[in-house]
Amino acid sequence: MVLEQHDPALEVIDMPINMGPQHPSTHGVFRMVLVVDGERIVDVVPHIGYMHRGGEKLMETMDYRQGIGYADRTEYLAQFSAELCYCMAVERLMDIEVPERAQYIRVILTELNRLSSHFMFMGAFGIDAGIFGTSFTYAFAQREYLQELFEEVSGDRLMYAYFRVGGLAWEVTDNFVERCHEVLKHTQQGIRDLDELMTRNEIFMARCQNIGAFSAEQAVAYGLSGPMLRASGVPWDLRKDEPYSIYNRLNFEIPVGNYGDVYDRYLVRLAEMKQSVSIVEQALGQLPPEGPIVPEKMPRRLRTPPGEVYARVESPRGEWGVYLVSKGGDKPYRLHMRSPSFCNLSALKAMTIGQFLADAVVILGSIDIVLCDVDR
């Protein structure tokens, strides 16, 4: 008779590893508990909420003008997208028509902001893949030019709060158009630099191709949006599919990937940056030199009629939406933010299981989350 001996000391067990919230590559205070078998990931348990501060609830206690600042603080890499979305929601509720010049300036700034956000992605993603800071400094050198421009326009480097319900806070600087052209020159150089540094790099390709691949069906089922969804082959871009502001007057193309892997997400973002440059150039050409930046009959105190509205924009990370319920008065009754970071992050588990530990970092980097936007 053979006795099955079981020595608990010799049992092979999978090792749980706690990654974050202080791990260098979790992009803020994201935490995931990885269960690994050697280097291969068996299970992932993401933990979010370290940055939760009730932004939505806070915005309900403030009047419509004050809420703009909170849109900034939520999506702190694509502030103009968030402001635009919030303002659009209130404008729709109040039925305000935004003057043309303000529309153009909004689009110009939003697209420049998309560039600065994607630069941030490029830099951080390079570090995730293991480049010792070169991509980061390349990207941040360019980001600095953009931020200087934003500072000149809005007076702040991070929390711009420049858009207002109905238009803009104040007129842009006199040399705004020249400054934009000047910055775009640097930006194009920066895109070229990053392209040369990373795109055709053999190790970079080996690290990114066929990693964390998501099919179009999966991507739609998980509610992904933005570059994540487009990399999987679904040409969904709100700027084209549901043109808001003046996007239908501009010629641009939507880059769509074929494989849905990390490399495609990178390529889609790189191509989007080139498109954004062209969008800004066109918008600068069409920008009316004179004109009001707020409607003539703007009420001094913003009061919305009762009703509900959902506005969404294509932020650098995907569909950024604001759902607003009003029961009249100067404060929203309920406000909900649909953040692409949160929805895209939900796919992390499905993408990571079965990959290597080193891939988890790259996959998380490719989602391009803003933790504050996830936790709100």
Add this chain to the structure above:
Amino acid sequence: MLLSAPSVDISQPFFSALLALFAITLLMTVAVAYATWYERKIVARMQYRLGPTRTGPFGLLQPFADMLKLLVKEDLRPATADPVTFELAVFMIFVPAFLAFVAVPFTADWLISPLPLSLLFLVAVSGLSFIGFLMAGWGSDSKYALLGGMRAAAQLISYEIPLLLAVIGLVMVTGSADVYQIILFQDKVPLIVWQPLGFLIFLTASVAEVERPPFDIPTGESEVAGGVFIEYSGIRWSMFQLTSYVNMYVFALLGAFVFLGGWEWPFGLDVGWGYQLLLTVLKMSLFIVFYLWVRASFPRMRPDQLMSYAWKVLIPFALLQIFLNGLVIVYDLPDVFLLITSVGGALLLGWLAFAVVRRGEARRPLRMIATGQGAAARSAI
């Protein structure tokens, strides 16, 4: 002998060894301090930065500021760490790295101890450090450190083989396993000319052996957050760093000696010891700059890719180099054949690396869509 102070009899073995040890440790500490300064300056220039500028002219005192900071830091040991393993691990890495200098001929006269198999000694001694990494990884009682230690052990052992095979090709060509003799062999033409394939393999494997990017997998900042060093602080951590730079010097020196001809001027010119030292340092610097350069431009490899690269690419090609050398030697072909076959092998290696990375069909480029089709595409799914 290393030093020639006239008043004491340094020919006594014990005394001279002590002196040499002291001199080397001092020399390497200063050299390493300036390697960090140099690295920071060079990499900063590659990254639109200035590097250290505030401490002294050009930030030249930065290494000393760093050293002072590290020395006064608290020496922490995690409560659950294995005390003996944790503290001994540092020395298990530190000592072998400095041992290698026993067999390093800086110039024709500056050599601590002539060893008939000094080439093998150098490779073998520098390969000992994986024990220290494993001890540090295990003794720290940290999962990241353990992962880092395991990665280090796997990597160092795997890359030791192609490295050794590449230098064995040189032993076949020169007929000696003594670094000194190999340098003398290169008085006219450095061996890189005869053995380009071996040189490429050595270069790659040596980057992996010193654990610098793109092979810095055991310490990968973005993955294992420092790996084996994660629990070390203060003086112990700085000893780890010192050792990793000393290892870099050892491999750079080894490469300069066996492939670039060390202190020999290419065309057989006989120069004094000052020039010899200068030549050694210059040739070594080429390697060091190469290490820094790849650090600033390459992403990190994944552990499985790293291992398959060693076992499926480097080792077969190192064996091919040995085979080709064997053919030339056995059939007594002219020296040119060494060059031809090795270049052929190197081209084959390049083609293979290219083909392996771009295996399968070429990736389709992105589609550029100018009209809104998203809603239709989504409803089709």
